[in-house]
Amino acid sequence: MxxxxxxxxxxxxxxxxxxxGSKSITNRALLVAALATGKSSLSGVLVSDDTRYMVKALTELGVCIRFSSDTCIDIEGTGTLKQPCDSLYLGNAGTAIRFLTAACALVKGTVVLNGDEHMQKRPIHPLIDALNAAGIHATVPSSGCPPCQVHGQGSILGGTISVSGNLSSQFLSSLMLVAPLAKQSTTIKLAEDTIGALGYIEITRSVMNAFGAHVYQDDEKRFHIANTGYNTCDFKVExxxxxxxxxxxxxxxxxxxxxxxxxxxxxxxxxxxxxxxxxxxxxxxxxxxxxxxxxxxxxxxxxxxxxxxxxxxxxxxxxxxxxxxxxxxxxxxxxxxxxxxxxxxxxxxxxxxxxxxxxxxxxxxxxxxxxxxxxxxxxxxxxxxxxxxxxxxxxxxxxxxxxxxxxxxxxxxxxxx
CATH class of the missing domain: 3.65.10.10 (Enolpyruvate transferase domain)
Structure with a gap:
């Protein structure tokens, strides 16, 4: 080597x-723009392995994405995702595989999400458990790590969902990002009293708000998201x-x-x-x-x-x-x-x-x-x-x-x- x-x-x-540009913000904004209906423009985006995996996967899910310059992307979203022809390969991009696992519930059909040998050692079972409890059939091997299989019904119900954030705040963020497209308003409850990396939850909330979503809390353990869908946006990544x-x-x-x-x-x-x-x-x-x-x-x-x-x-x-x-x-x-x-x-x-x-x-x-x-x-x-x-x-x-x-x-x- x-x-x-x-x-x-x-x-x-x-x-x-x-x-x-920020990886955390770029991959959140890519997904949210893909779930909006119409054209959004992202500037200052990070172009790296992690974000390339996200762009490639969203393209395979039917989203039209075009680079207008080295760090600017135009995204034409339809408010939904299509079943890909093959499994989605996300390398070792944790944000990409975790955010997309929840998003693939919007697909009508089965989607397999996988990564490299390092990703196959990174736990994702708390998110899988939360999706199943919310009526979304999803599975992982007994290791609790990818590959993941999500059997989407083309929509998500919403309502009350409980998730553990002990291992990663990204599980909560993943559910938050898709909640505006639910059939009804969603309340996401943390299984623990606190969660690490709260700053990243605020990043998720900020990106969502920029695209017209409404997220609010009445205590530290409950996140309420209205089923507003997403608006298009010209968004700058810091x-x-x-x-x-x-x-x-x-x-x-x-x-x-x-x-x-x-x-x-x-x-x-x-x-x-x-x-x-x-x-x-x-x-x-x-x-x-x-x-x-x-x-x-x-x-x-x-x-x-x-x-x-x-x-x-x-x-x-x-x-x-x-x-x-x-x-x-x-x-x-x-x-x-x-x-x-x-x-x-x-x-x-x-x-x-x-x-x-x-x-x-x-x-x-x-x-x-x-x-x-x-x-x-x-x-x-x-x-x-x-x-x-x-x-x-x-x-x-x-x-x-x-x-x-x-x-x-x-x-x-x-x-x-």
């Missing part, structure tokens, strides 16, 4: 880079906050100045909270609750390794069922750089900061486990420590295809092998 090694990095990184965290961390780690073209106040996504935490580096908080900024945890953990003290990351159990077990991947990577740099207690990750790390790190190859966030976060360690190689560097194509070229704009040089 190929590797990339950071050969040289300026002492302080200065320059201007570009971050792509830049990806998760992608921005790598450059905020690079700036913090090197004492440089990196211009993203946006300030943190321009982001509504939950990972923007990482920017505030980084301002205390090298004395990061001793305990960081990662429940609401999960995609930023690998970035923060690598940054913490260069800090002055021990940092415990809590509320991150869901990281075990992302593209890989990110708790294990970060732990393994940090200890490859220097043994004893990180430990795990239950589902907590503890990073023992060492400001002398650049002089103590050993040459090593970081196993990314084909996870884009592991690759991009550990590249930060390579800015300070020589001899760090990143395995499978093209895995960043999942959400940030230009990541390595954007780093090179700052004067960072690489060797590919």
């Amino acid at each position: 190929p590797t990339i090694e950071i050969l040289r990095s300026p002492l302080k990184l200065h320059g201007k880079v570009g971050v792509p 830049p990806d906050a998760s992608a921005a965290t790598y450059f905020w961390a690079a700036e913090t780690l090197t004492g440089g100045m990196i211009d993203l073209g946006y300030s943190p106040s321009d982001f509504s996504q939950p990972d923007v909270a990482a920017h505030t935490l980084m301002q205390s580096f090298p004395s990061l908080p001793s305990c960081i609750d990662g429940a609401q900024l999960q995609d930023a945890i690998p970035t923060l953990a690598v940054l913490a390794a260069f800090g002055y003290s021990k940092v415990r990351f809590t509320g991150i159990a869901n990281l075990r069922v992302k593209e890989c077990d990110r708790i294990a991947a970060v732990h393994k990577g940090l200890n490859c750089i220097k043994p004893g740099l990180a430990t795990i207690e239950g589902d907590d990750l503890i990073v023992i900061g060492d400001p002398e790390l650049p002089t103590q790190a050993r040459p090593c190859t970081i196993d990314t486990m084909s996870d884009h966030r592991i690759a991009m976060s550990f590249a930060l360690a390579g800015l300070k420590c020589r001899g760090i190689k990143i395995l499978d560097p093209k895995c960043v194509d999942k959400t940030f295809p230009n990541y390595w070229s954007e780093l090179s704009k700052l004067g960072v040089s690489f060797s590919y092998a």
Whole structure:
């Protein structure tokens, strides 16, 4: 498998880079625009593996989609979806397969949704259970992971639906996104008292509202969605906050100045909270609750390794069922750089900061486990420590295809092998 090694990095990184559009917002907006009746235009969209899978699947479901430029898409929706000729392949795009599993209830006929070997290890059974309880026949293997089979009736009833959000907030979002097309108003109840990653539920609500849906709550556990359908919309996708965290961390780690073209106040996504935490580096908080900024945890953990003290990351159990077990991947990577740099207690990750790390790190190859966030976060360690190689560097194509070229704009040089 190929590797990339950071050969040289300026002492302080200065320059201007570009971050792509938000994956989370792009895939939500693609589906909602597809379910509206008429033409919608999306601008600033992310073009990456995850969004390409969503576009391809929606096209196979009968939606007319056309790129008017590199980051602008015109979508002609009909308010419904057609049965595809074959199964839908979604790679390892979690948002795509989870959102489309509920949406395929609108198809009249059976739809099979599947992904790669990594996707086939990512649980989706809470969503399948919720769909069956709502009268939508859907199945998964005994593993509780894809492939999924949805036997659509061409419509969904609505009413009251209960779903567990313990493993992922995307199960709730999936049901919310299709609820405006139900035959009656829908109330979605959380099976738990709270849910992690509430910020992503707000992203779902915001996208839905932009296309004319009405979502409201009377308490933290109940989401009421009127059966309004969706209106067409010219919608702008904001830049990806998760992608921005790598450059905020690079700036913090090197004492440089990196211009993203946006300030943190321009982001509504939950990972923007990482920017505030980084301002205390090298004395990061001793305990960081990662429940609401999960995609930023690998970035923060690598940054913490260069800090002055021990940092415990809590509320991150869901990281075990992302593209890989990110708790294990970060732990393994940090200890490859220097043994004893990180430990795990239950589902907590503890990073023992060492400001002398650049002089103590050993040459090593970081196993990314084909996870884009592991690759991009550990590249930060390579800015300070020589001899760090990143395995499978093209895995960043999942959400940030230009990541390595954007780093090179700052004067960072690489060797590919």
